[in-house]
Amino acid sequence: MATFAKTALSDLANKIVIDLAADTTAEVDLTGTTGSVYMIEIDATAGAATTAEPGCYLKLIDADTGVTGGGGSGSTPEMVLYAPIGKKTTYVISGGWAFGTGLSLWAVTTAPVAGDVSPTSDVKVTILTT
Amino acid sequence: MAFVTTKFGNVLPYRVSYNANITNTVTSNLCDGSGALYSVKVVNGNNAEVFVKIANALTATSGSTNPDWIFPCAASGTHTYEIPGGIAFDALSVWATENAIPSDNTAPSADVAANETIAITLVTG
Numbered sequence: 001m002a003t004f005a006k007t008a009l010s011d012l013a014n015k016i017v018i019d020l021a022a023d024t025t026a027e028v029d030l031t032g033t034t035g036s037v038y039m040i041e042i043d044a045t046a047g048a049a050t051t052a053e054p055g056c057y058l059k060l061i062d063a064d065t066g067v068t069g070g071g072g073s074g075s076t077p078e079m080v081l082y083a084p085i086g087k088k089t090t091y092v093i094s095g096g097w098a099f100g101t102g103l104s105l106w107a108v109t110t111a112p113v114a115g116d117v118s119p120t121s122d123v124k125v126t127i128l129t130t
Numbered sequence: 131m132a133f134v135t136t137k138f139g140n141v142l143p144y145r146v147s148y149n150a151n152i153t154n155t156v157t158s159n160l161c162d163g164s165g166a167l168y169s170v171k172v173v174n175g176n177n178a179e180v181f182v183k184i185a186n187a188l189t190a191t192s193g194s195t196n197p198d199w200i201f202p203c204a205a206s207g208t209h210t211y212e213i214p215g216g217i218a219f220d221a222l223s224v225w226a227t228e229n230a231i232p233s234d235n236t237a238p239s240a241d242v243a244a245n246e247t248i249a250i251t252l253v254t255g
Contacts, residue, residue: 057198076231080200082186082217092212098204111196113232 013038013096017127022058022107023118026069029102035130036096037103042083047121049085056083056107056119064102070116075104080111085119096130103129133157133224144168144255149224151247152182154237156225158189161254166216169253172203176246179205180238182226190223193235200230203248216255224252 017030042058049055059077061067067075079097083089107123108115135147147160167184174180183197190197203209226248228236238248 077200078181078202078230080197082198084217089217090214092214094210094212095208097202097209111198111232113196 013128013130015129017103017129019105019125021122022105022125023123024070024106024108024116025118026067026075026104026106028067028104029064030105030127031103031129033102034098034100035103036098037127037129038093038096039128040081040091040093041126042081042089042091043124043126044083044085044119044121045088046123047085047119053085053109053120055085056109056123057081057111057115058083058105058107058123058125060103060105062099062101063104067104067106069106070108071114074113074116076113082111083123085121103127133160135160144253147252147254149250152224152226152238152250154192154225154227154235156190156192156223158223160222160224160252161219164218164220165222166218166255167213167222167252168216168255169210169212169251170199170201171208171210171251172201173208173249174203174206176238176248177205178228178239179203180226180228180248181230181234182224182250183232185223186219186221187223188221190225192225192227193233195223196232202230222252222254224250226250
């Protein structure tokens with residue numbers, strides 16, 4: 001009898017990474033391996049937008065060490081995603097963003113690399129990845 | 131290469147903006163005002179990674195403006211960043227560079243002789 005074998009979900013994102021309160025402190029090598037990011041949800045509904053803090057910036061880098069997050073010696077993010085405070089924003093990446101070293105991220109309230117101010121309210125980040 | 135923007139008459143509130151070969155030259159106020167960003171597609175025909183940078187601003191300067199979005203696209207890759215529901219903006223200024231850091235003003239290293247181009251398509255509303 002013929003046999004076959006399949007690896008379940010081999011071509012699909014099969015990991016969910018959740019950071020309940022992303023801030024300027026980098027979360028490093030979240031999956032512990034290489035992979036691709038297919039979806040990022042930034043839930044900033046815990047706060048309310050203000051003139052001083054209309055949104056936050058989720059910054060991602062393909063690195064598994066030496067990631068310093070925000071600050072004057074901050075790492076240079078490879079991907080920056082803006083999300084308004086008070087809203088839930090989703091980015092879907094068809095084809096996936098491949099990270100060949102490690103998936104690391106942090107969140108701050110300003111766009112510059114040196115931005116070091118964490119969002120005032122919790123910003124929950126959920127990532128669908130491999 | 132300049133952006134070409136297509137509207138759908140008065141039937142749909144969406145616009146499609148296409149640039150067949152984006153460079154580090156900033157296109158300012160792409161949508162002629164405010165709107166919402168729904169999708170960014172990057173087709174990188176280049177043999178190096180490219181970083182598409184977008185500022186929520188009437189104008190920007192490549193190499194000094196801190197972009198509100200940085201969308202990477204791998205060498206010879208195609209990525210579509212879709213934003214269901216969209217994100218409101220006051221204005222969009224768009225450019226691309228070879229490196230991620232906002233201070234970079236290096237044009238994507240497309241090989242003209244090899245017809246390498248970096249095409250970008252934005253859907254806005």
